[in-house]
Amino acid sequence: MKQLFATTSRGFEELLKVELTELGATECRVVQGGVHFQATDEIQYKVLLWSRLSSRILLPLVETKIYSDLDLYSTVISQNWLELFDERTTFLVDFNGTNQDIRHTQFGAMRVKDGIVDYFERNGKARPTVDKDNPDIRIHTYLNRENLIVSLDLSGDALHIRGYREETGKAPLRETLAAAIVLRSGWQQGTPLLDPMCGSGTLLIEAAQMEVKIAPQLYRLRWGFDFWKGHNQDAWDKVKKEALSLAEFECSKNTQAHFYGLDLDHRVLEKAKKNAKSAGVAHLIQWKQGDIASLQNPFDKESIGTVICNPPYGERIGTTPALIALYSVFGQRLKQQFVDWNVSIFSGEPTLLDCLRLRSHRQFKAKNGPLDCVQKNYRISQRKLSDNADKSAVENSLEFNENSVQMAPDFANRLQKNIKKIEKWAKQQGLDAYRLYDADLPEYNLAVDRYADNIVIQEYAAPKTIDENKARQRLLDAVSATLAVTGIETNKLILKVRQKQKGTNQYEKLAHKGEYFYVTEYGAKLWVNLTDYLDTGLFLDHRLTRKMLGEMAKDKDFLNLFAYTGSATVHAALGKAKSTTTVDMSNTYLNWAEQNLLLNDIEGKQHKLIQADCLQWLEHCDRQFDLIFVDPPTFSNSKRMEDSWDVQRDHIKLMSNLKRILRKEGTIVFSNNKRGFKMDFDGLATLGLTAVEISAKTLPLDFQRNKQIHNCWLITLKA
Structure with missing residues (x-):
């Protein structure tokens, strides 16, 4: 039995413990950033091949205390490195952590490297070569104050690199994070799974591989143990052969395509298709280009499944105001199209999740790179009108969009009335840009302008006497109503907050997109x-x-x-x-x-x-x-x-x-x-x-x- 350590992102430790236990690991013990466990050779390789949550699998070589760089060097040079690899093997040192004497990781890595190559020279061998790009062996060193752990990295490249994702969209999820999101979503294998903003398809691909039992590292060509003298080739061949046979059997048995991915960008969808093919699950996933504002449930009424999604989000909601519209209309479509379904949304901006207007029954915290994120799970239940509901308002608002949720009916009715009057006039005048609504109702203190196929909503600053949350909710309702009434695509709506300008603020720059188009005005x-x-x-x-x-x-x-x-x-x-x-x-x-x-x-x-x-x-x-x-x-x-x-x-x-x-x-x-x-x-x-x-x-x-x-x-x- 070997003592090993699996690293993972913070917040996934307990989830990883469950996974390791299911893979056959014993004596699993959770610490921050990973799980200690024991394993036979076969279980060790099985974990390397099958773990979806681990970042790296480390074999600790030495655990000790050091107080200076000399202690570090002495500890490293005293190890028997020839038991691990020979002088013809290239290597790389990954160094994490500092203490009072070793203040820079680069310096720490250099001292470990010096100790290794000097060991080989002292034993009459040539100095092994450092390779920063494709090393045969990785030595992982972790320093926390005086506590030092030196390990052999059996993974090689990090385990989130599955090998299937050559093509990605903007800000892709790491595969390990995507797997954790799927596992926490409540999705049950064998039931439909839909991602309406799928990007490069990572969530769906990870889930599909889980269902047909394709090991996440099945097609990896290079490992951190390839040049390790302790490598058990027979045990590895057995584990790899079993995984290949299982994947082949399950893929032939499971042919129903109940995974569904949508995205507005057809170019990203092409990348997703290539990724799914590389991952061996292309036959299980259907792809379609579409806007979230017109999201439809593609499955039959009897099918109950899960909507899973990692919608776009900014570091600050003020820098990405159009996202309010996106999340708001997304919440509407979920309630209209996915009754009795489970929904799981992962976002780096909890305030945006409030725009869904859904009540979560479970939530999880996680990191996406440096960002603190949250995953919330919801259950979409059938909504019924109370006896006192304003049915006339409901009927009126249904005029704009028969599937629209009834939000801000007074605002929607006024906007619809204005559109009928103003757009006819604008067409006669030869105008592409004009105002549709200008604080007509005191409860909705905003302006709505049309610029050709685009809508700009400008929110006037609410008086201090108005509750901030109430004003915000009215804005969200107005955004939703505007999308329903005008029928424009979500990405064609721009939301701005207009305040009384002072001094040099009158021309404050908001973004750097550089997106220009022209409108016509009396022939100009x-x-x-x-x-x-x-x-x-x-x-x-x-x-x-x-x-x-x-x-x-x-x-x-x-x-x-x-x-x-x-x-x-x-x-x-x-x-x-x-x-x-x-x-x-x-x-x-x-x-x-x-x-x-x-x-x-x-x-x-x-x-x-x-x-x-x-x-x-x-x-x-x-x-x-x-x-x-x-x-x-x-x-x-x-x-x-x-x-x-x-x-x-x-x-x-x-x-x-x-x-x-x-x-x-x-x-x-x-x-x-x-x-x-x-x-x-x-x-x-x-x-x-x-x-x-x-x-x-x-x-x-x-x-x-x-x-x-x-x-x-x-x-x-x-x-």
Whole structure:
């Protein structure tokens, strides 16, 4: 009998103990990070071949106490390494842990290596070679304070490397972790197993191999014991032969494909198919491309099985807001399609699991690399309406999607009503981007915008008097209702939290996806980006203002100050302006403006793009213009500006500078978004200017509920 140690991820020790016991190991003792056990040669090889949860199987050579690097070297050089391997064998030292004297694992590994090669030299042998890539022998050294354990690694490469997964998707699960998830899921062999976001298929492949009794390491070609002098070839051949025969028999007997994998990405599915074929279970798994929002139960009504899943998750929910929509609609589909089924979800973000709106009956903690994760098991029970349920609301919401769960019926009804009205108007106007809902109901304080085939939901910050959990739940309900009403795919919905902006936060970057597409607006094509910034590159409420500028610009020299992405410049140029000048402090937005111009085939020296502090540039400008559009921020204290800016305080100074470059018959179109803005008519009169408010005329149909979203003025020289 040998004393061995199986390492595993923290949290799986008890599960591994059960597995080792079932494989025939004795005297199993759990410690943090693994299980000590005893085994005969046959059981040792059986564990190596069959363990799905072990990371490595180690044969301890020496356990002692050391207090310095000299102690470490002395301990290693005193071992009889020639009993383990000869000088022609390559080796590698894996070193884990430190103490007060040995503070770096690399230094510790070097001292162990020195001890081994010096031992061979002292015994008249050549120094064995270190091979960092494909060593014949691995020596595993673990140091915890003064406690040292030196072991022979019988595994070679880590046991999570099964050999079947040449192709993976993003952030794949390790096979050992996938196996643990399957074992903890409650799935019973012989029953259906479905993964609706299967990625490279690891969960399904591990489960399928369990069912047809394919040893996880059956096709491994290299082992850590291949060059070990203690290797028992006869025992290994017997164990390997039995495993091959069992797999062949079970695969021929089990031909029913009751494993089912779905994913939105067809490229990942192709990888999953290749992986399943390499693992010997391709005949057991069906694959299909599909969106979670339209998830259907592919099995007959009599079949009861398990849904298992490792959905995507971010390290912080705030950085991946679209996941709220994904989990929310996933919970709906589970309740609609999988009554009486078991569900097991593994996630690194417990808050996202709350979006499922399911009550778990069991949960487990685990690590996925450095991330703390949780696995929750659920039972989907039949839901019944209470006698007091609002059946009319249920019937109304079923109008949007006959399978939809009844969440936020008031919001859903209002959104549906708005869509019928606004989308017909938008089509007549030639618009791809417009607002569908703008805090129409006080309980659902958010905006819903359509950009072609995409929906953007912007949540306004809830008042401090509203309970945070209640506000969050309403948001989740609204997201679910929006998906049901619009019928869009989950990955086409973007969720943002919009708060009152202060200082330099107004253009805070949110992501780095770089996903741009264009929308049309009265014949103009304009690039938008829905994910990288709080704003999308197009202020929808200024749509009529831009159209008006296009109509006013013919044969005129046009200036766009605080130009943002230059959408107003595009309209002016398409309106046959003689020249356009576009000024903004942001290089990002100025490049965006340039791309907008090119998208509309607007080129030439008459169209100038200038990166500058708009206020400083204005003071030194020596040109004159017929038409000036200025839409400054409400407030700014950008470090790139010499002074802070406040539109209420500073607009007369701005007008003074604009008057200087305005031609006699020219017009200033002045707009801003400050609520309660008051025009200083006396100040304008002093400058010889007059102003006419046209705010009402510049509010399009989809923004008429919000009369204060912006104000707009025509300013001219007094006659």
